[in-house]
Amino acid sequence: MNFIMSIIDFFYMPLEIFSQTIVNGLLTGSIYSLVAIGLTLIYGVMIILNFAHGEFLMLGMYISFFSFTLLGLDPYLALPISAILIFALGALIQNVLVSQVLDSHPLNQIILLLGVSMLLIGLAQFFWTAEPKAIHVSYETEVFKLGILRFSIPRTVAFFSAMIISFSLFLFLQYTKTGAAIRAVSQSRAGAVLMGINVKYIYMLTFGLGTAVTAVAGALLTPNYRMIPTVGAPYAVTAFVVVVLGTMGNFIGAFIGGLIIGLVEAFAGFYFGGDVKIVASMFVFILILLFKPAGLFGGKTGI
Amino acid sequence: MTILRVENLTMRFGGLVAVKDLSLSVEEGEILGMIGPNGAGKTTAFNMISGYYKPTEGQVFFQGQNITGLRPDQVCNRGLTRTFQVVKPFSHLTVLENVMVGAYAHTNKNQVARDKAREVLDFLGMGDKTELLAGGLPIALRKRLEIAKALATEPKMLLLDEAMAGLRPRETDEVIELVRKVSKQGVALLLVEHVMRVIMSLADRIVVIHHGEKIAEGEPQAVVRDKTVIDAYLGEAQVDA
Amino acid sequence: MKTTTNSQTKGKSQGGSLWQSIFMDWDRVQLVISFALLALLALSPLVVKSPYYMSIIILTTLYIFTGISWNIIAGFSGQLLIAHISFLAFGAYTTFVLYITYGITPWVGIFVGGVVAALLGLGMAFVTLRYGLKMDYFALFSIALMVALKALFLKWKFVGSTIGLTISLGEPGFSKMIFDTKEPYLYIALGLTVIGIMVQYRLYHSKMGKYFLAIREDEDAAAALGVNTSLYNTLALVIGGAMAGVGGGFYAMYVTHIEPPQVFDLGFNVEIMMAAPIIGGLGSLAGPVLGGVVNKPFAEFVRGFVAGGNPAVLPIVYGLFLISVILFLPRGLTGVVHDLYLKVRRRYTSNKA
Numbered sequence: 001m002n003f004i005m006s007i008i009d010f011f012y013m014p015l016e017i018f019s020q021t022i023v024n025g026l027l028t029g030s031i032y033s034l035v036a037i038g039l040t041l042i043y044g045v046m047i048i049l050n051f052a053h054g055e056f057l058m059l060g061m062y063i064s065f066f067s068f069t070l071l072g073l074d075p076y077l078a079l080p081i082s083a084i085l086i087f088a089l090g091a092l093i094q095n096v097l098v099s100q101v102l103d104s105h106p107l108n109q110i111i112l113l114l115g116v117s118m119l120l121i122g123l124a125q126f127f128w129t130a131e132p133k134a135i136h137v138s139y140e141t142e143v144f145k146l147g148i149l150r151f152s153i154p155r156t157v158a159f160f161s162a163m164i165i166s167f168s169l170f171l172f173l174q175y176t177k178t179g180a181a182i183r184a185v186s187q188s189r190a191g192a193v194l195m196g197i198n199v200k201y202i203y204m205l206t207f208g209l210g211t212a213v214t215a216v217a218g219a220l221l222t223p224n225y226r227m228i229p230t231v232g233a234p235y236a237v238t239a240f241v242v243v244v245l246g247t248m249g250n251f252i253g254a255f256i257g258g259l260i261i262g263l264v265e266a267f268a269g270f271y272f273g274g275d276v277k278i279v280a281s282m283f284v285f286i287l288i289l290l291f292k293p294a295g296l297f298g299g300k301t302g303i
Numbered sequence: 304m305t306i307l308r309v310e311n312l313t314m315r316f317g318g319l320v321a322v323k324d325l326s327l328s329v330e331e332g333e334i335l336g337m338i339g340p341n342g343a344g345k346t347t348a349f350n351m352i353s354g355y356y357k358p359t360e361g362q363v364f365f366q367g368q369n370i371t372g373l374r375p376d377q378v379c380n381r382g383l384t385r386t387f388q389v390v391k392p393f394s395h396l397t398v399l400e401n402v403m404v405g406a407y408a409h410t411n412k413n414q415v416a417r418d419k420a421r422e423v424l425d426f427l428g429m430g431d432k433t434e435l436l437a438g439g440l441p442i443a444l445r446k447r448l449e450i451a452k453a454l455a456t457e458p459k460m461l462l463l464d465e466a467m468a469g470l471r472p473r474e475t476d477e478v479i480e481l482v483r484k485v486s487k488q489g490v491a492l493l494l495v496e497h498v499m500r501v502i503m504s505l506a507d508r509i510v511v512i513h514h515g516e517k518i519a520e521g522e523p524q525a526v527v528r529d530k531t532v533i534d535a536y537l538g539e540a541q542v543d544a
Numbered sequence: 545m546k547t548t549t550n551s552q553t554k555g556k557s558q559g560g561s562l563w564q565s566i567f568m569d570w571d572r573v574q575l576v577i578s579f580a581l582l583a584l585l586a587l588s589p590l591v592v593k594s595p596y597y598m599s600i601i602i603l604t605t606l607y608i609f610t611g612i613s614w615n616i617i618a619g620f621s622g623q624l625l626i627a628h629i630s631f632l633a634f635g636a637y638t639t640f641v642l643y644i645t646y647g648i649t650p651w652v653g654i655f656v657g658g659v660v661a662a663l664l665g666l667g668m669a670f671v672t673l674r675y676g677l678k679m680d681y682f683a684l685f686s687i688a689l690m691v692a693l694k695a696l697f698l699k700w701k702f703v704g705s706t707i708g709l710t711i712s713l714g715e716p717g718f719s720k721m722i723f724d725t726k727e728p729y730l731y732i733a734l735g736l737t738v739i740g741i742m743v744q745y746r747l748y749h750s751k752m753g754k755y756f757l758a759i760r761e762d763e764d765a766a767a768a769l770g771v772n773t774s775l776y777n778t779l780a781l782v783i784g785g786a787m788a789g790v791g792g793g794f795y796a797m798y799v800t801h802i803e804p805p806q807v808f809d810l811g812f813n814v815e816i817m818m819a820a821p822i823i824g825g826l827g828s829l830a831g832p833v834l835g836g837v838v839n840k841p842f843a844e845f846v847r848g849f850v851a852g853g854n855p856a857v858l859p860i861v862y863g864l865f866l867i868s869v870i871l872f873l874p875r876g877l878t879g880v881v882h883d884l885y886l887k888v889r890r891r892y893t894s895n896k897a
Contacts, residue, residue, distance in 0.1 A: 114866065
């Protein structure tokens with residue numbers, strides 16, 4: 001009986017902390033969702049694991065940093081800059097490099113993207129050094145209070161931005177002609193070709209979109225964030241977990257999965273301490289791979 | 304002596320019934336032909352017999368032993384080898400190495416496997432092609448290689464899945480001769496074929512599959528005149544026996 | 545990776561000449577090339593005196609050995625294993641723990657490390673087979689496993705958690721595998737690599753090797769010919785894992801300090817296990833050797849001379865290097881040498897005719 005009591009005791013959380021943890025988890029998770037959406041979009045359409053994904057987040061962050069320091073732009077106003085620049089970069093990388101290995105052995109694709117990852121990190125370090133950079137906005141420590149819950153302003157803005165962007169992207173994919181073309185290619189490349197869709201162009205667009213979304217996620221994180229060239233790596237790792245959780249190639253799955261992993265990390269962080277977060281993700285990851293590798297949506301890659 | 308007996312084989316994929324209650328048997332040394340329109344379930348039946356699918360219902364007996372649900376390699380080790388409709392050569396290996404993989408089924412020694420492989424390739428008229436890369440072969444030779452690989456496993460029975468598809472008439476004739484040669488060696492054969500000419504000239508008996516069910520069975524001449532068979536095939540294969 | 549095999553290459557041995565029986569067989573030629581390069585490495589102490597350069601040579605030699613271990617798994621059996629480094633880490637830690645805590649000589653320790661790594665391979669095979677993890681999922685699983693193991697080792701006091709394990713160079717001794725000069729380490733590395741090359745060669749020309757290749761080319765077709773794919777996939781992981789474990793044990797003894805972020809690292813994984821076979825030609829016999837003698841020296845050259853002290857230059861150059869290899873050398877250096885070989889042989893045989 002005592003044993004059971006001590007377990008309950010361990011897991012017991014007062015309501016305030018419980019709800020606050022949920023809030024924190026969702027706020028963080030929204031960013032994961034965004035990064036994962038980018039990754040799953042690329043995988044769903046091109047069947048390629050973007051091992052350089054984290055670096056685009058990093059670049060989005062740095063663009064936001066320089067928009068602030070050089071142009072005086074508030075990071076949230078500068079989002080489109082990150083989005084457009086990284087979209088262009090992503091499309092370029094796809095066109096010049098990735099397209100060459102789309103039909104190759106997966107190992108070739110992985111090594112190529114690892115090479116791209118190294119290159120981007122190296123370039124960032126070369127131009128901007130490894131010294132941590134951060135921007136500070138006036139409202140970065142402000143908190144919005146709702147009853148007993150405290151919402152950090154930057155993170156809440158990030159949350160809503162992420163929601164809006166995810167939703168917009170979803171609408172784009174579902175209701176525009178180009179979005180339909182992207183979905184068509186993700187379901188059947190051959191079929192899409194037969195329907196007259198320019199698949200090469202779709203690949204460029206998709207890779208650009210996927211990386212742009214990730215860059216925006218990075219930009220959303222910038223207020224008060226210490227950024228270094230390798231900042232993207234943990235987010236990329238988490239994104240992989242989310243993508244597998246939500247079923248590889250499934251848009252909604254990535255969205256929900258991001259929120260779930262955010263919650264898992266928040267609760268794990270409370271119970272076991274901060275540095276356990278990555279372990280919690282890995283644990284979840286291995287569990288998913290073992291018991292439900294097809295993810296939440298059971299193999300239905302629905303973009 | 305019955306070498307292969309299939310009883311009430313059924314394959315359900317969710318709501319779709321691909322094969323329904325299929326029963327057939329093959330005698331030792333016999334050539335049984337399996338024909339039917341596209342999508343009739345022939346390859347599904349093959350996959351069940353050779354261990355790639357677990358039948359939803361039914362059993363498969365080979366040489367009297369129940370082999371239902373065994374893994375493909377286990378089925379092969381019992382003496383029942385299959386080929387694939389869309390041939391699967393080991394592209395980056397040479398022709399000889401391809402066949403050696405089959406030959407290793409009965410030996411661990413390199414030289415024995417190599418000799419056996421050469422023997423099989425000579426038998427099939429490919430003795431001069433041993434050092435070519437399998438991936439670079441033209442389709443006719445790849446089809447022949449497919450048979451060679453299977454033969455090297457010294458099967459008591461071969462399942463040939465559309466071994467003639469995509470071949471020109473002269474190439475088809477050559478393969479027909481090869482299959483006859485193989486049969487003369489005592490190997491039982493279950494042939495899935497679309498080209499009627501092949502079935503008519505090789506098969507001792509025929510079963511007809513339509514919508515996953517056996518709709519006719521018997522001697523070739525009788526089967527092709529069967530009304531249900533003709534109806535099923537209306538507009539499909541040419542019956543130019 | 546497009547692989548090079550002894551395709552179109554086995555000429556019929558004409559006459560009894562030893563030279564001819566080697567030259568006409570591409571596999572044997574690869575073996576000769578491998579040993580020739582190893583011989584150069586073995587003779588290097590005669591010309592190389594600086595400890596810095598010797599260190600590069602030692603690591604180059606070791607990376608050939610570890611490259612072979614990955615080549616067997618990813619190149620021969622075609623399994624998409626990314627984080628091979630976990631095997632090396634297990635071997636490293638086992639060797640250190642046996643030596644530091646139990647005083648067991650590393651000469652035994654590194655092989656026990658190999659066994660432990662093999663057990664990890666067995667476990668990995670079991671899990672991925674049981675849960676049907678293939679291709680992309682297998683790759684992701686191996687990475688997740690590496691990260692999970694890193695977290696575990698960071699917390700595990702027995703293996704030194706975050707501080708890791710260190711051996712003091714204090715008293716050199718043969719039985720301790722601690723030497724005060726670099727040359728002995730080179731010879732141990734060479735010894736291991738020679739064994740590795742021979743194992744790789746014999747494996748390639750055996751039933752098991754052919755079965756590995758068949759599985760790589762087409763698993764379904766292999767099964768139809770009697771190949772128990774689960775068994776052989778497992779064997780590949782066990783053998784490759786064991787070899788990596790032994791390499792890890794030696795690595796630990798050489799660098800004298802190991803800690804989780806160092807050995808459970810993807811970048812390190814690429815450098816020590818993947819780069820050589822990829823550059824040299826994944827799945828080929830000479831791949832790990834040809835790639836190995838290029839990979840590490842090139843990286844060091846960039847770090848030492850081109851970078852001019854800027855740590856950012858290496859990832860830029862190396863990243864570009866990897867990209868170039870993938871785009872322009874799909875069959876690796878061995879592919880290039882192979883084409884050259886075919887040209888030479890054609891001219892030779894047509895001259896004789």
